[in-house]
Amino acid sequence: MEDDGFLPDSCSYNVIIQGFLQNRDSSTAVQFIDEMVGKGFSADSSTFQMLGLVTAIKDRANEIYKKVEDQKPLKGRNQDAILAACLYIACRQENKARTVKEICSVVTGATEKEIGRAKEFIVKHLEVEMGQSMEMGTIHAADYLRRFCSNLGMTNQAVKAAHEAVQKSEELDI
Structure with missing residues (x-):
């Protein structure tokens, strides 16, 4: 082109x-x-x-950002990392697991490390502000399994085997 x-x-x-x-x-x-x-x-x-992000996630990320945007400790920090961290937190809260790497791949000007640090800061800040633990949902391997297998072009038989392996590992708590 x-x-x-x-x-x-x-x-x-x-x-x-x-x-x-x-x-x-x-x-x-x-x-x-x-x-x-x-x-x-x-x-x-x-x-x-x-990336498969629905309106609810975008709205949640916007809500999180509005809660933290005026905080003095955020002044001077990488705004792209802060926005990406808000998106990551929103995905977790809406049970739409995305990795930091996936989010980093579509964000300009922020590294995975910066996003991770911003996420930690935002979570701590909101927990202090709300006076309670910030619920982000637990990540399980199965949350990523279908999407990753699809991206890898795996056969249905291979996906089923991977799913069974994940279920077994969760049953055995390993």
């Missing part, structure tokens, strides 16, 4: 990324997300939608 004199924009990238995701080629999709971010485009609602 660029060889023909056409420079892609975020919309072009989103269409390309969506095509790769629909064809279960997540590794190439992630490469294009990285390229998109590397060229200065930020993830927009379409990119988040491709």
Whole structure:
């Protein structure tokens, strides 16, 4: 596309990324997300939608951000990391498990480490503010299993075997 004199924009990238995701080629999709971010485009609602994030999660992330945005300790911190951390927390609260790495892949200007630190800070701040433990839901391997297996293009038989292994490990508490 660029060889023909056409420079892609975020919309072009989103269409390309969506095509790769629909064809279960997540590794190439992630490469294009990285390229998109590397060229200065930020993830927009379409990119988040491709990650499977529903409106409830976006609303929850916005609510979390509003609770912490005016706090002095956040001043001077990486805002992209704070926003990504809010998104991560919202996903956990809505039982839509996403890894920090997945969220980091569509966020411009924040590393996994920065997002993790921002998440810890936000959780501690909100726990102090609310006076109680902040419920984020427990992550189980099964929460990721179907999506990861699908991204890997595994057969139904392999997915079933992986699911049985996860169930057995949870039964044995290992």
